Amino acid sequence: MITTKDKIQAVEQFAEKVVEVEGRSLWQDARRRFFSNHAAVTSLVVLAIITAIALLGPLFSQWNYDDIDWEALSDISVLGRPNIENGHYFGTDTLGRDIFVRTMQGGQISLLVGIMGSAVAIIIGTLYGATSGYIGGRVDSVMMRFLEILNSFPFMFFVIILMTLFGRHIFLIFVAIGAISWLDMARIVRGQTLSLKNKEYIEAAYACGVSTPKIILRHIVPNVLGIVVVYATLLVPNMILLESFISFLGLGVQEPMTSWGALISEGAQNMEIAIWQLAWPLGFLVVTLFCFNFLGDGLRDALDPKDR
């Protein structure tokens, strides 16, 4: 009797000790690795600053994004130069509009478009890939064939068709573009799902009678989230670049609203007389895209379980 009591006590003590040594979850581990990556953390900070400037910057200027400074208009290459005194911190464009405020306003549009497009792509891609991978069999091969067909369409074809259908509603266009750029996402998630499918906890959920949609949403999707996050940070800069390409073709946002892409394409036309018109928006665009790329790399290093 006494010995067993001793043993029980010993076991209890041991159990307490074990509890004290807390296990680290995947996300805690990832966070620790992410914060030790200086490039990624710096990028995150810079992105936060750029977002804050884009949102709050216009409040600190006396100009509106569609105001025309008639005085500067008379000689852009001299009076339109960047100048603190007259409030044109970044100079003016050839129409006498303030580049600082326009860059900020363009930044809002560019960032919003990038994030919205990616969000739509990621929601569709994740659900499609997880469904296809989890159900498998004939459904999987039909869904994958459909993907392959979509993939053989020239991407610009879709973009242009969508623009003719939606006109100049930039947000609608990007929701629609998001709705066609989920193909890679779906393929990646499907691959992950295939390897998750035979894990014990999925089997346990299935044995408990959890329905298929619920298994996909509650058990598969949270476990592929790591790779989804990584891909999302790489998708946002692509969306921003795509928006600037569309603006370059003259099909993007409607004047007097603007975006970084539209500002750059205007700036490129006037770069010989007013280089600041190109330099500021281009600088913001390049820094933002750089940051998103480093952030994506950092997140991948942090979340990829292969890279321990």
Add this chain to the structure above:
Amino acid sequence: MLTFISKRILEAIPTLLILITVSFFLMHSAPGSPFSSERSLPPEVLANINAKYHLDEPVINQYFYYLGGLLQGDLGPSFRYKDFTINELIGQSFPVSAEIGIWSFLVALLIGVGCGVVAALRQNSWLDYSVMGFANLGIVLPNFVLAPLCILFFSIYNHWLPPGGWNGGAWPYLVMPVIAMSTSYIAQIARITRGSMIETMHSNFIRTARAKGLPKYRIIFQHALRPAMLPVISYLGPAFVGIVTGSVIVDVYFGTGGIGQHFINGALNRDYSMVMGVTILVGTLTILFNAIVDILYAVIDPKIRY
């Protein structure tokens, strides 16, 4: 292997048919028509033109007319360039884009793989950081900025190269389009190569090779490069199609007359047969090169069997 290849080709036919059908109906469902312009034509003339191109008939009939022509290799007349057929226009512009594309592809492949391998072998050194920094710059610098900067530098400030034109593809006319075209691909290829090369260099068979005392260049070229190229190859298939079918930016800035401008203009002007022609060309190439990638995979990776 032969059955695999033939199966892959047979699978492509229904895919292509769906591609043609969907893009045909999508294109025709877009509002506007090729002949609706600001200066409206007299109704009788418009009716005559519509009758000539079968535009007055139901879309489904037009679809079958189009398919019938397609079976004979006829992509139809252009609605925009009235004296040309699509076959002629694509025949003129595709070789231009293809020549720029093949050079850009070779440049991107050589520099990209080279940069990626060097960065991977000297991981986390200043060489790695500077090479990858350059590669990232290639991704973030849009080519519609790169193209005017090239012209500014090579033609306006320095007079080294002609600012545009094609001139039958003489090399001075090729340099700037190739730079503008290949930069972003160099960057992507370098990134992918670096990632997979690092992974390969950490794997067991490389350790074995090193333990055997093989010289470093043999480890890299004979053992590491082949498996490390697999992810690169799966990127190269679609990239090759994208690079060969040209870019509207290059065509606009350098006036090379490639196929990129035709596609964009065709879509904006509702030049149905032009858009269809380019779509079919790109779609066919995409399917073809995806198949080639699959076959190359089987050749390179002995673990894959069909």
